[in-house]
Amino acid sequence: MTSQQTSEPDAPPAEPGLPPDQAQPGITEITTPAPAAPSWTGGLAAWGRFKERALRAMLMLMALTAIASLAVITGFIFKEGLPIISKVGAGSFLFSGDWYPTESPPHFGILPMIVGSLMVTVVAMLIGGFLGLGCAIVLTQFCPPRVVAVLKPSIELLAGIPSVVYGFIGVVILVPFIRDVFGGWGLSVLASGVVLGVMVLPTVTSISVDALRSVPKSYRDGSIALGATTWQTTHMVIIKAARSGVVAAIILGMGRAVGETMAVIMVAGNTIDIPQSILDPVRTLTSNIALEMGYAAGDHRQALFATGVVLFVIIMILNSIALTVSRRRSRKAGV
Numbered sequence: 001m002t003s004q005q006t007s008e009p010d011a012p013p014a015e016p017g018l019p020p021d022q023a024q025p026g027i028t029e030i031t032t033p034a035p036a037a038p039s040w041t042g043g044l045a046a047w048g049r050f051k052e053r054a055l056r057a058m059l060m061l062m063a064l065t066a067i068a069s070l071a072v073i074t075g076f077i078f079k080e081g082l083p084i085i086s087k088v089g090a091g092s093f094l095f096s097g098d099w100y101p102t103e104s105p106p107h108f109g110i111l112p113m114i115v116g117s118l119m120v121t122v123v124a125m126l127i128g129g130f131l132g133l134g135c136a137i138v139l140t141q142f143c144p145p146r147v148v149a150v151l152k153p154s155i156e157l158l159a160g161i162p163s164v165v166y167g168f169i170g171v172v173i174l175v176p177f178i179r180d181v182f183g184g185w186g187l188s189v190l191a192s193g194v195v196l197g198v199m200v201l202p203t204v205t206s207i208s209v210d211a212l213r214s215v216p217k218s219y220r221d222g223s224i225a226l227g228a229t230t231w232q233t234t235h236m237v238i239i240k241a242a243r244s245g246v247v248a249a250i251i252l253g254m255g256r257a258v259g260e261t262m263a264v265i266m267v268a269g270n271t272i273d274i275p276q277s278i279l280d281p282v283r284t285l286t287s288n289i290a291l292e293m294g295y296a297a298g299d300h301r302q303a304l305f306a307t308g309v310v311l312f313v314i315i316m317i318l319n320s321i322a323l324t325v326s327r328r329r330s331r332k333a334g335v
Helices: 039-088 090-095 111-142 145-160 163-181 189-199 201-213 217-225 230-241 243-258 262-268 285-292 299-333
Strands: none
Touching: 039 090, 039 299, 090 111, 090 299, 111 145, 111 189, 111 201, 111 230, 111 243, 111 262, 111 285, 111 299, 145 201, 163 189, 163 262, 189 201, 189 243, 189 262, 201 243, 217 230, 230 243, 243 299, 262 285, 285 299
16 A cells, blocks of 8 residues: 555744734734834923922022031131130130120120020020920820810910010019019019020920820830829830930920020120029120120120120030930931
């Protein structure tokens, strides 16, 4: 027998663009090129990039302007103030109680103003610090949300009242009250401290509220679950966990109190003597600059700038401490 070989018909060609196993007979795929992007789209992309770079440069310029302003102010104050400190001597300038800038020879000793500023600040923080922390505790731990929505903006509104208004209220109400009840002139360290304590209240309260709210909720829940009361939890857990933030709030409040001028001038008495009690009149560093800059000249003017140098250094130290404490809190929180 002879073997017969049968030949199968040829398979249709595979469609272009498809794998051979997916090609369908009799159907031809028609491929069309993708439409070219309009020419104006490239211009829009370039314009967007230009705007982004311009905005970035503008924001960078604003940041550098703030830094440059601080550098210019710092350089100007030190340029005007350091020569008289070198001339008089740092020890004599800082630790002498003789301030007679118009005599011949003049004497420039700012110790009474330094002591007065520190006493006023301590009284202000004893009032504003405790009141601010107490308000923060009430707002975050014991008040319902509806009450917080009313109280917190009301406390923050105190920051918008001009300092001269605080001073006027102090002269009209507080000074006569201190004079009638405690004796003395009324214009005193106590009057200045009370006025400043109310003025720093919004600063201490706002920052303390943020610090207390940053404590994880699990701390409170765990303490309550162990049987502690709300006050025990607040006292033993919440405040201790937020301690660094509260300290930063008090230090920033101190910086606010040290730098205040107008209200202090109106209620302090402004005598150039080291106060022996909180009922004695006092002159602070800021008051000394504001009261005498209008007629100062020569070495007297430079001595007032040197007073500004001392005040600048004090405030920078306080702000640096507050910033360090805040960063420590952030690292402990894992931020």
